[in-house]
Amino acid sequence: MATEQHVEEHRAPERGDPSGPTWWSHPDGAGARAAIFRCDDAASAASSDDGRIPSQRSRLGRLLRRRDQDGRRGSAAPPATPPRPPLRLRSARGLTMLMVVVVSASLLGAGFGVAVEGMVEGGRLNLREAPTSAADKESSHTAAVLQATLPGVVYLQVSAAGQSTSGTGVLLDANGNILTNNHVIAPDGHLGRVTVTFSTGQRHPAAIVGRDVGSDLAVLRVSGVSGLDPAVLGDSDDVQIGDPVMAIGAPYGLRGTVTSGIVSAVDRPIASGSLESSSGRSYLDAIQTDASINPGNSGGPLLDDSGAVIGINTAIRSSDPDSSDPFGSSATNGSIGLGFAIPIDQATAVAGQLIKAGKAAPPSIGVTLDREFQGGAKITSVQRAQPLRSGDIVTAADSVAVTDADDLIALVRGRKQGGETVLTVLRGGQSLPIAVKLVAAPADTSFTKA
Template identity: 40%
Template sequence: MEQETGVPSPESHVPSASSPSPGSGGANSADSSANAPAANSDWSSSTTKNTTVSGSRSPNDTMAEPRGLGDNAPNDPWRFHRSEEERPAAEQLPPTQSSPFGKQGSGFYLVLAVIIALVAGLAGGAIGYGISSSGDGDGRTPTSLGASNGDTPALAKRPPESVAGVVEKVQPSVVTIDINAGRLAGNGSGLVISKEGYILTNNHVASAGGNRTNIIVRFHDGSAHKAQVVGRDPGTDLAVIKAEGAENLTPVQFGDSDKIRVGDPAVAFGAPLGLSETVTAGIISALDRPVLTGGTEPGVETGGAEAYMAALQTDAPINPGNSGGPLVDGSGNVIGVNSAIASLPGGGNIGLGFAIPINQAKRIAEQIISSGQARRTVIGIRLAQDVASGGGAARGGDTSPGVTLASVEPGGPAAEAGLKAGDVITRFAGKPTENAVALVALIRKHAAGETVQVSYKRDDKTSETSMKLADQSVQT
């Protein structure tokens, strides 16, 4: 049915990225795979483990091999190691083998923060699988997510508007998540979203080791509890887990990611390299940055889907182990879930971090908790991708921004809005759609039932139409 869940073909315009494997202190793998748009067949499969940001890319850039692995995977210090003896020292890390990020091999790479977090020698995994449903629950008791103003501790020593004041408010709601799946081990982060013990994190943190995964959640007060995966959504890299027997928890307060502006303060929480309760600060650098993460990792059962996000970009340092932790505003309200970073080959944080907007993450978490299954926003289309155009629409020699529709599903949102095969979508909900990643990320950011404006070209004429979004259940 809907193919917006697919992954752009290797030759698409999206720049490649690396997803470093395990290290100490962080979960490090990502669910990937799924359908990818091919030059003439709409979508083709892709099994890579990396993160990409939309933009032009060289025809030689391939997404077919795991980023950071390649032919030397057995000797790659970022990969999952089976014993202590195999784990190399951090200073011995060679340049990561992956595709360049940007035009003509600019040298940037997008890497899953969780994966890098396992650099210290732990074999990393993935986390969670967010599955949501739009209200048609299975009898589960409704859960109120987030905290009321009266639930948060008083800021006795520091002014609330200071970073220290934000830390006092948020830190009790941040957890470190330890993953153990036999010889595979790693860690990530998460945020408490209800007093009942529900915790929001990344899918690539919660799903490490597949069904063999044992999850331990460590809280701010020093207590530790086993946890189970409630649901996960690889397509958005989100998951919900629940701590067993945890009581008197302090849930986070949710902000409104739609009201964030570039330049607003941002504070990131998590356990980079296993260092729990680490806090870094910066600003919001960009909004709706198209990012694609995903892939497979030897020895890790991740389920294969790739994740698209219209991300909040921040220069607040995010490193391996921060994955799944909260990104908050200057008032201590959560505005995003840390998920990925861009990095130079063999390097760490360079001030390019990406977080899933909290409005989207909260919606999916509510679906998972209420029904155990996520629902994915769709518009009823299949995409055509030109392998030689750097990811632009497949329409002859035209490489201008836009995404060509290969087909439109009868009765779907796109058809009802008047779109036809061959139309080129240039803007979605007021945002430019330069490539397939940007379009898919924006579609998934919005909820079913919303009405958005869509700009498109047909026969060199630009038009605009209103489209009411739909959704479908996520099969895991």
């Protein structure tokens, strides 16, 4: 306590006193600064000429000189009970020690990093740039792909029947033709007024060129717009399960949203909508992906790792167990990792027909099917000269399993007109492979036909 008093009672020298400290911003005041930093002043350490109580700096100075003298005489014995330094001095020393520990730890970490990235040559440390990792290269590649692809993606705002909806589209060519989903431009079967927003943020009205309910595809066109940068279209026949993919769209109106995943399945037959609804029923021979697809992604591109469009994102599987249409285009549920895209080969074939004629004629095998039958697609009648018979049950198409009429219709729609598909047919208790030629069906035909 006496030591502490001495520190408090030490009076700071008057302004102008040459013996006073020149630094006056110490948090404990000028007196404390003098007690710490002027303790080796021999003149002050001897005594006080004005009769005041000797200051703590005088006592500390004598102790330091006595220790130096003992060291010079070779004495190793320390004072029996060395006086404790003032509390403020101990605090300062503790703070100094803490700072030393922190700085040492920092330097140790920095030194370790340097040791990893450099080499000691001739006593000198030469730093070298850290090698680029494979992950960094992949990230840079992905970013470059997206930067090149985004100008070919557009975002759609649709006003129809008093409601406003949003979707996405793919710019097909420099003429302003845009590919999207039919359910985007005709929500609930009602055609709407469409406004296109480009990647630059510029907006422009679009006209409807044509649409096809059965494939859930439509083509729009913007006129009087120059400098368009169309998307690069890929080949969906080359898509394999496990391929990395990215989806671009405007989920819930968030334009330019990018998600990634892999191809989960190909030739996935999906039927959405209802024959009784105003929007009709659509059939997809789909690419399945776990890349997140949400409402607003519809009509947008599914990209391969080179940035080429391999599919048009169209539907998601709803997690609602009570949903009458789990693959419905109007589902409000978010992604559960089950998204479906129309293969780009099928989509561009339909788009070409819509641009040329305003309507599309889907591929067909010229038969009518029993929609109620389960365990395959049961043929009820044959309209064209085909090696098929009424009563035949189709159980597979090109080795893809068929469980009902919807499956067969979807798989046939995914094939090319003029081509051929090999059906596995159950006839009279025997399983037979039968090659069937695909022809053009009448546009907007009854969807109980394949």
